[in-house]
Amino acid sequence: MALSTYLVPSAAKSAVALCLVVALPCLAIHVAFTGPLVTTITNFLVMLTAVAALGVFAGNSGILSFGHCAFMALGAQISATLTIAPAMKKSAFPLLPDFILQNQLGLVLALLVTMILVGTVAWAIGLAICRLNGSSASISTLGLLIIVESLIVAAQGYTRGNQAVYGVQKLINIPTALALALLAIAVARLFRDSRPGLLLRAGRENEAAAQSVGIDVPRQRLTAWVVSAMLSAMAGAMMAHFLTVFSPKQFYFDLTFAIIVMQVVGGMASVTGAVAGAVLVTALIEVLRRFENGLDLGFMQVPQIFGVTQVGLSLIIIVTLYRRREGLLGFAEIENFWPALRRVIGGAPIGGTPAAASPAPAGELAVEGVTKAYGGLVAVDQVNLTLRTGEILGLIGPNGSGKTTLLGCIAGTHAPTAGKVRIDQTEITGHPPYVVARLGIGRTFQNIRLFTNLTALENVMAALAQRHSAIPRQELESRALDLLGELKIAELAGRTAGTLAYGQQRRLEIARALALEPRFMLLDEPAAGMNESETNDLLGILAWLVKERGLGLLIVDHDMQLIMRLCQRIAVLNKGQLIALGTPAEVQRNPAVREAYLGRRHAEKMIA
Amino acid sequence: MDFLVQQFVNALALGGTYALLGLGLAVVFSVLGLINFAHGELMTLTGYGIFYALFLGLPFPVALLIGVTLATVSAMLMERIAFRPVRNSSPTTMLLTSFAVSTILHILFQNLISARPKAIPIPDALAGAVTIGTLQIGAIQLISIVVTALSLLGLTLFLKRSMLGIAMRAAAEDFNVTRLMGVNANMVISTAFAISGLLAGVAGILWLFQRGSVDPLMGFLPVLKAFIAVVLGGLGSLSGAVVGGFLLGFIEIALRAYLPDDALAYRDAISLTLVIAVLFFYPQGLVPRRESVR
Numbered sequence: 063m064a065l066s067t068y069l070v071p072s073a074a075k076s077a078v079a080l081c082l083v084v085a086l087p088c089l090a091i092h093v094a095f096t097g098p099l100v101t102t103i104t105n106f107l108v109m110l111t112a113v114a115a116l117g118v119f120a121g122n123s124g125i126l127s128f129g130h131c132a133f134m135a136l137g138a139q140i141s142a143t144l145t146i147a148p149a150m151k152k153s154a155f156p157l158l159p160d161f162i163l164q165n166q167l168g169l170v171l172a173l174l175v176t177m178i179l180v181g182t183v184a185w186a187i188g189l190a191i192c193r194l195n196g197s198s199a200s201i202s203t204l205g206l207l208i209i210v211e212s213l214i215v216a217a218q219g220y221t222r223g224n225q226a227v228y229g230v231q232k233l234i235n236i237p238t239a240l241a242l243a244l245l246a247i248a249v250a251r252l253f254r255d256s257r258p259g260l261l262l263r264a265g266r267e268n269e270a271a272a273q274s275v276g277i278d279v280p281r282q283r284l285t286a287w288v289v290s291a292m293l294s295a296m297a298g299a300m301m302a303h304f305l306t307v308f309s310p311k312q313f314y315f316d317l318t319f320a321i322i323v324m325q326v327v328g329g330m331a332s333v334t335g336a337v338a339g340a341v342l343v344t345a346l347i348e349v350l351r352r353f354e355n356g357l358d359l360g361f362m363q364v365p366q367i368f369g370v371t372q373v374g375l376s377l378i379i380i381v382t383l384y385r386r387r388e389g390l391l392g393f394a395e396i397e398n399f400w401p402a403l404r405r406v407i408g409g410a411p412i413g414g415t416p417a418a419a420s421p422a423p424a425g426e427l428a429v430e431g432v433t434k435a436y437g438g439l440v441a442v443d444q445v446n447l448t449l450r451t452g453e454i455l456g457l458i459g460p461n462g463s464g465k466t467t468l469l470g471c472i473a474g475t476h477a478p479t480a481g482k483v484r485i486d487q488t489e490i491t492g493h494p495p496y497v498v499a500r501l502g503i504g505r506t507f508q509n510i511r512l513f514t515n516l517t518a519l520e521n522v523m524a525a526l527a528q529r530h531s532a533i534p535r536q537e538l539e540s541r542a543l544d545l546l547g548e549l550k551i552a553e554l555a556g557r558t559a560g561t562l563a564y565g566q567q568r569r570l571e572i573a574r575a576l577a578l579e580p581r582f583m584l585l586d587e588p589a590a591g592m593n594e595s596e597t598n599d600l601l602g603i604l605a606w607l608v609k610e611r612g613l614g615l616l617i618v619d620h621d622m623q624l625i626m627r628l629c630q631r632i633a634v635l636n637k638g639q640l641i642a643l644g645t646p647a648e649v650q651r652n653p654a655v656r657e658a659y660l661g662r663r664h665a666e667k668m669i670a
Numbered sequence: 671m672d673f674l675v676q677q678f679v680n681a682l683a684l685g686g687t688y689a690l691l692g693l694g695l696a697v698v699f700s701v702l703g704l705i706n707f708a709h710g711e712l713m714t715l716t717g718y719g720i721f722y723a724l725f726l727g728l729p730f731p732v733a734l735l736i737g738v739t740l741a742t743v744s745a746m747l748m749e750r751i752a753f754r755p756v757r758n759s760s761p762t763t764m765l766l767t768s769f770a771v772s773t774i775l776h777i778l779f780q781n782l783i784s785a786r787p788k789a790i791p792i793p794d795a796l797a798g799a800v801t802i803g804t805l806q807i808g809a810i811q812l813i814s815i816v817v818t819a820l821s822l823l824g825l826t827l828f829l830k831r832s833m834l835g836i837a838m839r840a841a842a843e844d845f846n847v848t849r850l851m852g853v854n855a856n857m858v859i860s861t862a863f864a865i866s867g868l869l870a871g872v873a874g875i876l877w878l879f880q881r882g883s884v885d886p887l888m889g890f891l892p893v894l895k896a897f898i899a900v901v902l903g904g905l906g907s908l909s910g911a912v913v914g915g916f917l918l919g920f921i922e923i924a925l926r927a928y929l930p931d932d933a934l935a936y937r938d939a940i941s942l943t944l945v946i947a948v949l950f951f952y953p954q955g956l957v958p959r960r961e962s963v964r
Contacts, residue, residue, distance in 0.1 A: 190947065193949075193953045197705055198949070201705065201900075202949060209943055213936065368785070372773050372774075384755045
């Protein structure tokens, strides 16, 4: 596996820049000051680590996690247990086995052991949580927080239960905290642009589309989950070894809220945003903390107000969510603000001459007696179809006739109630969409499903990265650029996909599907929303796909001109049943078809 | 055998409370996609409403009514003030907004009222037990079960028979199309919040009967569990919320009854772990909503 799949050069430079931006002021303060400012900065670095850790999962997957403080708690508990002197350990944790009680580890070794243990636990939990989507997953992480907290409290004897663990060695000062925080930031930044990070971000943008290019989204989430849990554990260990005293209640909802606020205010999807958010919110907390105990302003006495910090955090996150939802930095990273960095990084890709792609090996996609029933409603009824490579099969029918459902049954979105779907001799019935995609079926959607916040290049790169796990980054970029060139949108490579015009988006969707090197493509209303010249362009592209690439296309559309001109054969569905299958001429003459679909006026025009 | 039936009754009572809470959450979620973290604060408000009503010398039933009304009105205000600006954004955004609102309310309670619990005097009539055959069932538990059943029945009738209820179910299916059909969006959403406030108020009363006091964090833990129950049942599905609530109640009571003593401290951890384990096999929940990919 090429190193550049994980250590993308551009991301590495960005990470270095970010680390310098953080490190220089902190080192300056460390050299120049002592006293409370040192405490503040060390605290800040610990929080920064925690925020960066959260961002690895939440930012890239789009799923907010309330449970990462649980990993911090575990990290603190385990690392403290490992580093506390044996004399103290016996009285603090009497039930622990001897080999733990009698040994004492240094910071680095303790951190390693802690991170490995927490990573393993996180992996086990992640198997369940990463299969959930959106809100369900977030709520479950909430459950995780409660579970771990109550476990730590209940396991008195192995832990100190509800009480504080004290006597932890102070092994963390500004230099060590800085080193670990920079490690966390670097890992987070590199992860974002690495292959797993790219695939996960694609899944965040649009899960169905990610699946349609073969990305196993839960699996990518699991990777990020484990990495972020390990970094969180490190942050927790840092906190324990800096404060020298900690209790489980510290790693509960208040801390969770503070970390989330930092991430959201700065920009959840950006590592630079995490840094910015941490800086801003830490400053806010420091200011507000002065007010908690009351303040003598000279001309008036501000009374003690309990919870001012919490209210301040709540207000700042509400303001962010109301006014600038994506956070201060949105999806931007440091190189977006620093043109000098951009030139050094060389973000804009250079195109090459497109390599001639070999045509798809011949074969057939067979749908045999496929039925899909939802309770009493039969959406697809015993449909038999065959699609060969190198041919274009049109699928038409009135609205509600089951066309999209049939596509779903083939692509794996729905499991058929009965019947079989096969590619050549391999049966693919009921396989999940990402498996079907990897077996050679590409797909576009009725409502264009792009990875909106990724660039056009990244959209295609995600699909390519999924297909080829071992190709170096440079090659991935140039292949993606070639694909964009074949669809005549190479100049749009650096544009964010969501900003493209409709026709361009459609082309991008097709280019991305092509990255899979599919043998068959399912196109769901590709001409929807297009005017006449755009439709003609599309016709050219589709014909080229078949002639040059040898694909088999199954096209669902309502545009009769497109279907009749393009397709060699047409299948007609009505109420879930296949009522006709033949050449355009045959289908037009078929009375059942005319009656069901074309309507009298159109039918007369066709005959004339 | 008696022990078993006794535990069954306990489970029904506890499960019923979770079901009511879960249903309140699910009603709002199904229409808006918002998981309302501040739902627990509605329970707490009910408690404080009852406390102050009793403090002013009002009779007990009136105090209960005031508590529930306060919860209902507060829910609608919450929507109008805090949630309307983020109405069309991602579920995460709405979740975080509600979390922030919940935190602010906590702090307000702690500062404006008190951080300490306030005792609610429960009338003697409710403190006793009812004898059915060989069983002693606490009056409060009996009331819990009856009230839960009536609430579920009432809600079902409302949703199936009344115009507003039908409009809400339509909005839960497809909000935009419902608006195109001429249904007033704000009215539907306000109704959803009002219902969730009402359910929170009722659940708050039942919870209060069990605890006898109200404090600022009263609603927090039960609502957290209600969230889990809702996810277990299937996010967005009303019957799922009820199923999840009852199931969680049953699991908790079963653990409380049958766990050996030294493992009792682990009860919460075990019940939540079981729930997450179930989610592993049913990621969409037990009674999921069907959605199509177009």
